[in-house]
Amino acid sequence: MSKARSRPADLLPPDAGRDGPLFAVSAILVFLACLCALGAVGAWTAASGWTAQLSDQITIQVLSEDDRDIAADAADAGERVARLPGVESVEVRPREASERLLEPWLGRGGLPDDFPVPRVIAVRIDPAAPPLTAAVEGVFEEAGYTVLVDDHQRWAGAVAQAAATVRYFALALVALLGLAAAAVVAFAARASLAARWDVADALHLVGAPDGFITSLFQRRFFLLGLKAGLTGAFAAALAAAGLAFAGGAAGALFFLPSLELGWGAAFIPPAAAILSGLVAAIAARSAVSAALARRWS
Amino acid sequence: MPARDDTRRDAPRFETGPAVRFESVGMRYGRGPEILRDVSFELPRGSFQFLTGPSGAGKSSLLKLIYLAERPSRGLISLFGRDTALTDAKSLPAIRRRIGVVFQEFKLLNHLTVFENVALPLRVAGQPRRAYAEDVAELLAWVGLGERMDAYPPTLSGGEQQRASIARAVVGQPEILIADEPTGNVDPAMARRLLRLFAELNKLGTTVLIASHDVGLVRSMDAPVMELADGRLAAGARAA
Numbered sequence: 001m002s003k004a005r006s007r008p009a010d011l012l013p014p015d016a017g018r019d020g021p022l023f024a025v026s027a028i029l030v031f032l033a034c035l036c037a038l039g040a041v042g043a044w045t046a047a048s049g050w051t052a053q054l055s056d057q058i059t060i061q062v063l064s065e066d067d068r069d070i071a072a073d074a075a076d077a078g079e080r081v082a083r084l085p086g087v088e089s090v091e092v093r094p095r096e097a098s099e100r101l102l103e104p105w106l107g108r109g110g111l112p113d114d115f116p117v118p119r120v121i122a123v124r125i126d127p128a129a130p131p132l133t134a135a136v137e138g139v140f141e142e143a144g145y146t147v148l149v150d151d152h153q154r155w156a157g158a159v160a161q162a163a164a165t166v167r168y169f170a171l172a173l174v175a176l177l178g179l180a181a182a183a184v185v186a187f188a189a190r191a192s193l194a195a196r197w198d199v200a201d202a203l204h205l206v207g208a209p210d211g212f213i214t215s216l217f218q219r220r221f222f223l224l225g226l227k228a229g230l231t232g233a234f235a236a237a238l239a240a241a242g243l244a245f246a247g248g249a250a251g252a253l254f255f256l257p258s259l260e261l262g263w264g265a266a267f268i269p270p271a272a273a274i275l276s277g278l279v280a281a282i283a284a285r286s287a288v289s290a291a292l293a294r295r296w297s
Numbered sequence: 298m299p300a301r302d303d304t305r306r307d308a309p310r311f312e313t314g315p316a317v318r319f320e321s322v323g324m325r326y327g328r329g330p331e332i333l334r335d336v337s338f339e340l341p342r343g344s345f346q347f348l349t350g351p352s353g354a355g356k357s358s359l360l361k362l363i364y365l366a367e368r369p370s371r372g373l374i375s376l377f378g379r380d381t382a383l384t385d386a387k388s389l390p391a392i393r394r395r396i397g398v399v400f401q402e403f404k405l406l407n408h409l410t411v412f413e414n415v416a417l418p419l420r421v422a423g424q425p426r427r428a429y430a431e432d433v434a435e436l437l438a439w440v441g442l443g444e445r446m447d448a449y450p451p452t453l454s455g456g457e458q459q460r461a462s463i464a465r466a467v468v469g470q471p472e473i474l475i476a477d478e479p480t481g482n483v484d485p486a487m488a489r490r491l492l493r494l495f496a497e498l499n500k501l502g503t504t505v506l507i508a509s510h511d512v513g514l515v516r517s518m519d520a521p522v523m524e525l526a527d528g529r530l531a532a533g534a535r536a537a
């Protein structure tokens with residue numbers, strides 16, 4: 001008969017003046033944390049792709065010398081290296097492949113036939129049992145022509161190191177932002193309780209256990225954290241997609257090459273929203289139960 | 298008084314001893330002076346008593362000790378035969394739910410309607426809404442707030458707030474009812490009506506203690522009176 005009885009009222013009064021700024025701060029923190037996490041994943045996938053490619057390849061250049069037939073030398077070099085254990089396949093690239101590599105410096109198609117172009121041999125090796133670089137160089141000792149062996153190790157090491165730095169840096173940022181969010185919410189929960197001692201007091205005196213009072217605040221802050229998290233995460237997803245569409249340069253800033261991010265990254269924004277709710281709930285719970293314990297010890 | 302047949306959920310079946318027992322109880326607020334000294338008395342189960350004394354004598358403070366809002370600095374307090382100092386914190390809420398309190402300053406929550414305020418103890422005790430909605434409405438009609446149950450406390454008169462507070466205290470059919478100046482803000486006719494409510498509850502077995510300095514009210518009932526003066530119980534009025 002009365003509308004008051006149709007649905008139980010919220011025992012905690014709305015706290016509009018306080019919730020607005022807290023919502024904004026939480027949403028921004030989640031937004032930043034999401035971008036960092038996406039960046040970490042982007043760096044992770046990109047770097048492991050690069051290093052995987054680099055560590056199963058060796059490049060051998062056969063240098064051109066005036067009195068030698070470079071095509072024969074290249075074929076001979078390919079045969080020699082193919083006999084080494086740990087070598088999976090050998091591809092002696094034709095002169096055109098080398099010319100293509102030189103195009104940026106020497107221009108397209110303008111090379112005379114007798115121009116000394118080194119020939120490239122791409123060697124695919126077993127990354128689990130790669131031949132030693134010294135062994136590769138050893139097979140050419142009596143060949144009579146000159147080769148340069150590049151095992152990409154220095155480059156692969158540098159890439160791996162840079163990627164590791166970026167990803168741990170991003171993870172540390174995510175952790176810091178999470179801590180900041182938890183601290184902000186704990187502070188807000190304590191302030192909210194301080195403003196609502198009358199409610200806590202009245203509930204306490206009619207026989208509510210501390211857990212009952214705590215869970216009111218916990219639920220309030222979980223919902224707030226979840227909503228702020230959804231907002232921040234949604235904005236971050238939009239921003240990431242925008243950067244990816246904007247093209248390589250913008251995306252690369254955040255390590256967000258669209259294809260390399262993969263589907264795993266799609267879980268980050270929803271996970272961040274839920275995590276934000278949980279962090280808020282836990283922070284509020286511990287802040288309020290500590291305050292209640294102090295009050296009625 | 299609405300008739301209800303629900304049994305008292307929280308009451309353990311085998312308990313001995315009086316509802317309330319004070320033995321040489323002293324109390325102070327923080328590091329202040331002792332405002333209750335050497336207070337000893339007993340409220341047998343099912344008894345009905347008044348507590349009187351001049352303003353500042355310590356009536357409200359004594360009641361706070363009973364409903365476990367404050368702790369004594371000395372002496373022993375037992376409720377339902379159990380020493381409250383030895384009761385662990387986890388079982389205190391259950392004991393509080395067996396005690397209904399009409400606070401001198403009402404302690405109604407301003408953001409909840411009268412109905413919600415009165416239903417609060419039942420909600421806290423975990424009762425579903427449909428189990429108590431009728432009872433609460435009936436009780437509110439009985440204290441003359443049937444038309445005001447959707448109103449918020451700040452829009453009520455002092456007397457209406459007091460009646461809402463009384464309804465909240467009795468709604469759970471407590472085993473002990475503590476009322477601190479429960480008729481301070483109502484007219485004499487309503488005061489008699491409320492007193493009858495307490496008497497009816499008492500007939501159903503509730504132990505009632507009413508603090509008041511309204512001599513007329515105290516005299517209107519043939520009930521024992523404890524007199525508090527300057528933190529001590531007057532010797533002659535001690536017995537129940």
Ligand SMILES: Nc1ncnc2c1ncn2[C@@H]1O[C@H](COP(=O)(O)OP(=O)(O)OP(=O)(O)O)[C@@H](O)[C@H]1O
Pocket residue numbers: 326329332350351352353354355356357358359401510
């Ligand atoms: N929270 C408090 N902190 C410190 N002192 C208090 C507090 N509450 C009450 N007192 C003091 O304790 C004494 C007893 O107060 P109490 O409220 O128990 O008196 P009372 O008998 O209920 O008075 P009244 O009839 O006016 O309600 C008074 O001197 C009062 O100043």
Ligand SMILES: [Mg+2]
Pocket residue numbers: 356357358401477
């Ligand atoms: Mg008083």
